[in-house]
Amino acid sequence: MSRLRDYVIEAHGGLPLWRQFEQVSADLDQGGVLWSVKGFPHTLERTSVAVGLKTQWASHAPFGSGGRRSRFEPGRTALESADGAILEDLSDPRASFAGHTLQTPWTELQLAYFAGCAMWTYLNMPFLLAWPGMESEELEPWPTDDGDWRRLAVRFPADIATHSALQTLYFDGDGLLKRHDYNVEIAGNTPGAHFVSDYVEVSGVSFPTRRRIFARRPDGGFSPEPLVVSIDLSNIRLS
Template identity: 30%
Template sequence: MVLKYRDMFETYVEATPWDVQNLFYFVGYAFWNYFNLPFYLADSEILARQVDGPTRENGEKWTLEVAFPDGYPTHTKFQMYDFDAGYRLMRMQYFVDVLKRPAPAWHNCFNHAIAGKLPYPTLRLVTSSLPGMAFFSPFLLKDITVSVNHQLTAAP
């Protein structure tokens, strides 16, 4: 049993193939982060600051640069989040540290829904400029779609 599963990646090289456990670890921490934004930004160990973004492609109004503490289960220590005027996440940019080489990735976020008062994307198109992305082999991550069924029950 690996207590700190991410430490297993320390012995990996770029050509090391991933197995199902590697994929589940990666997808597990990734989804945890996707579904817990913006709540984890309230953690005093996570530093967020507003920065001027490069270009506005999809109506983004402001950009947050987020610095995570060492050991935090996420893609990389520094990530960028672009939001529109309605506080909807439009893009997320990061590097995948466990790949052992600079692997830029970004999500373009679409089809936002509302939970309570919080908007969240139900579709993320994940892209990287690295050809092949062999670390997912034989898996292919094309998109992440979230479908939420809201049920209303009458109060007793």
């Protein structure tokens, strides 16, 4: 377990380098059917995100119209004005998703929660493998047309807000993350297969800039239609 974990962390830039930074920011161009299903087809279509690297927080700006921004933390989600004034907030936001299915519309604060915990997870991976309380176990390789991908089954600690406690990561022969499987618990436990590609190097750290998420089948395959979520990243910054 530790050998594969250490190998993939090193392949993405290494833990000593990663720990020099406090946050990562990026510009986002997002699409896919999920946003319309949840009632917000354009709110986060073009925006920027910043996420913490040492504590769990994220912020999208703009968040829709009016110069607003979001603030996500595991126990609280808020919408703020451009000068930081709180416009509305929600404590214990995950509890608000009780009984939701994939088709259940979200409120703006629920959208802010989902987008925040998702982008925090994505932008911190695979360095999250070294987070306190994270557990991982290597699985059998997954065959692809480009060769076998090594896999890690990951269990997140209870204090981390993410898609699901159990997730699976796939890595190519160079140790780069290629696929990320999870169930979206707050959307009826919907299974997703999340593919990443088009890596760039930023301050010595490798980041994928293209993300495509599809519905995962029980056999581990995926349905190419519909495209559930697309995320294209640019202008990635570490600070």
